[in-house]
Amino acid sequence: HVQLMESGGGLVKPGGSLRLSCAASGFTFGDYYMNWIRQAPGKGLEWVSFITATGPTTYYTDSVKGRFTMSRDNAQNSLYLQMNSLTAEDTAVYYCARGNYCDSRGYLCAFDVWGEGTMVTVSS
Amino acid sequence: DIQMTQSPSSLSAAVGDRVTITCRASQTISKWLAWYQQRPGKAPKVLIYEASKLVSGVPSRFSGSGSGTEFTLTISSLQPDDFGTYYCQQYISRLYHFGQGTTVDIK
Numbered sequence: 139h140v141q142l143m144e145s146g147g148g149l150v151k152p153g154g155s156l157r158l159s160c161a162a163s164g165f166t167f168g169d170y171y172m173n174w175i176r177q178a179p180g181k182g183l184e185w186v187s188f189i190t191a192t193g194p195t196t197y198y199t200d201s202v203k204g205r206f207t208m209s210r211d212n213a214q215n216s217l218y219l220q221m222n223s224l225t226a227e228d229t230a231v232y233y234c235a236r237g238n239y240c241d242s243r244g245y246l247c248a249f250d251v252w253g254e255g256t257m258v259t260v261s262s
Numbered sequence: 263d264i265q266m267t268q269s270p271s272s273l274s275a276a277v278g279d280r281v282t283i284t285c286r287a288s289q290t291i292s293k294w295l296a297w298y299q300q301r302p303g304k305a306p307k308v309l310i311y312e313a314s315k316l317v318s319g320v321p322s323r324f325s326g327s328g329s330g331t332e333f334t335l336t337i338s339s340l341q342p343d344d345f346g347t348y349y350c351q352q353y354i355s356r357l358y359h360f361g362q363g364t365t366v367d368i369k
Contacts, residue, residue: 239308
């Protein structure tokens with residue numbers, strides 16, 4: 139059964155740090171690009187970051203550049219998001235999602251498998 | 263960045279109605295558009311990729327069309343299970359922006 143499961147969310151003070159994890163199972167994790175997407179309470183979906191299958195290349199939305207770092211460990215079937223200098227605007231449910239239904243080069247992919255999400259609350 | 267704009271932001275329709283949601287891109291994205299359904303408290307689910315290709319297992323009452331900058335998601339006969347929020351998403355650039363969402367509720 140193909141599955142993603144996030145963990146590591148919680149309550150953190152402004153300026154603090156948190157590391158999210160995403161455990162993959164049921165598929166060959168190292169074959170897929172991966173993403174983090176977040177959703178603030180009552181708001182829409184916001185794509186956060188992307189990492190290639192082997193991990194050297196990452197992209198970030200402007201609001202998290204320089205503060206968030208995405209990484210992966212294919213041997214452990216795990217994805218990570220290190221979040222530093224957190225602000226109230228980072229409060230959201232964070233989802234990891236797999237890239238699939240890609241173009242012939244494997245670069246342009248929709249997101250076909252999502253985790254259930256982990257809640258991050260930034261508040262004093 | 264490529265911005266995505268959906269309309270309407272919400273709609274209410276009866277079971278059996280035909281429902282259409284529009285998504286416009288700020289620049290051409292060819293066919294690189296996906297549609298997702300999100301029910302309250304749940305993760306999104308992909309319905310359509312490459313603008314018009316139906317994901318396996320998704321009911322055939324869902325269809326997508328369009329290319330370039332204008333796209334539509336159509337539900338041919340709305341069912342009670344179709345409530346939720348629908349999002350379009352471009353994936354031609356590595357900044358995978360979503361539309362703001364269209365909330366569908368059943369009259």
